Amino acid sequence: MYNTTQKFKDAIYAPTRTVKGRVTFDITDTSVLSDTVTTTVTSEFAVSNKSQLTDKVRANSFNIATLENDRFKLDGSFNFADDTLANNKITGWCSNVLCDSASAFSTSQTLSFVFGSLHSSAGITVTFDTTNSEYATDFDVSAFDGSNNLIYSTSIIGNTDVLKQIYGQFLNYKRIDVVIKKWNVPYRRARVSEVDFGIVKVYTDDNLISLNLVDETDLFTTNIPSPELKFTVDNSDRAFNILNPSGFYKFLQQRQTVVAELGVDVGGSIEYVPLGNYLLWEWRSDEGSLTATLTSRTNLDLMNSYSYSNLVAKSSYSLYQMAVDMFTICGITNYSIDIALQSILTNALVEQASCRDILQMIAIAGCANIFVTRDNKITLKVVPSITATADTITLNEMYNEAQVELQKTTRAVNVTYFTNLTTSAVVTANSSYATGDTLNLENNTLINNSTQANNVASWILNRCNYRAEYTMNWRGNPSHEMFDAISFQNSYSQDMNAYVTRTELNYEGYLSAKTVARGIV
């Protein structure tokens, strides 16, 4: 379960609640992201990290207290900086000098970005201090070609936005300069969280029509579904229309970043829960309805694009190490692997398959499940039996009482293990049921001995005990993650405990949800 404050926990189940949706869509040329960029700045404060200006993170980890006039508010929102800069995590860039009483910098603060190759984009987006809603009122943005000749320049006067998009024809540039001249508060340092070399659009209730998230996992890891986020935005300005020459359509690319959040009013402010970082997959303008619908998925889907094979047996090689190698091949760094997989060895013999399929084989061989957490971490976890529940859904939260469907009983599980790619044997685990299905696991070449095959067979039999599938339509809680153990009320006395295996969140100015959970009968 995603960690939230007590205020959030109270507000999300309050009789009346205000839920807000927010989608941040980064329409940046994906080639910019893979290029090297050298950042130089006029000055830099001690608690600042200019390299984070292009890290795609637009919020600081902590609200670091400094002693500029009337900045350090005593409402508990400010933190003292750690003496070690790295411990402060995301700080963004902060100038070493302060502006004057008229909010002007005596020396303009310049952020200069030099790329390895030429790029073009529909604009630039500068994100200032999102934590304290401070921004530059007057600043210039200039683009230079490969010979350092000025090719485009624009001056922004009287800006009032923390996240400011600067539209323009930024064509074939190699260097971008952002020159900050005036801040919105006197005696302040300039602070910039991020500079995006493209347009970053933030959709909120003003222009976000709907948001739909389908998040799913599989109890047996027989498949590894990738969460899918679909959102519909106001397109009355026809920005997403194909034929609009000044629209975004020509700049849309697969794998552009989409960050979705759902928040609840916790007494004057909105506490957001991330729904994950997604990659744009499909888009269409909905002619006639003046809306555009965009579909995005996680980087689990990316793993389909990479393949792997190994025909030479490895020694002293664990499932954990093999999972790390699969993520490395796919360039994925945000993952979590259960350390239990470190003690399970494999000879790693696999015929040509996608990295996603191999990750599935690793998970099954390690008796683990795969899901993506709210903070976008692909997780391989050996899920323990339910001992305590993370949350309770009362009847007050449900539109109807949960429907229960009993899955078939399983009589036996056959698991094939492979001493090499052509030599195999089968072990069988029998359940207490005299009748029922027999499940066969036949092609997982990462299971290499009878002991591990027996472990896998027992694990599958154990999973088969979770026969009761509960489906409930209810008010929803975005902090629920896959395999959270939840308890939910029914009209009888005993609350039922189950794992969350599927969540559908629908936001259209209000939040509703459909949750599927599996529990022991």
Place this chain on the structure above:
Amino acid sequence: MVYMTPKLDWTASDFINFADFNRIENNIQEVANYLNSIQYSIPSITSVISRSNTSIDYLSSINRIEQNLETIRKNSLTLVDYLPSKVWSLGMGFDYNDANRLEINTKLLYDFGQLAFQNFKYCGTITCGEEGLIY
């Protein structure tokens, strides 16, 4: 420097500035100096009173301030209304209660020092039996 009038009514809507931290540290140092001047043995403490609006206080700074007060308390007296100190780590929010606590604790120690001095009675300060009848 001299002991400066503390601010004891911080609220959540207030901003604390460099001059306020300078005053807090100055007052802690003055309390230590005063108690030493009336024969207490407060170990040496390090104080910073030169902040400007370009300064920053790190975790080590606020923990030093807390420790300075603790040093004085441990080597003098724990007063009834004295509030416990904190050990600060990354992510802990500093609010008006903390500002009030630092200033109130300092004032309590300062007032205690003043009272302690006023209650010193040296030999010969009080005489009795030289006038009138003694029953």
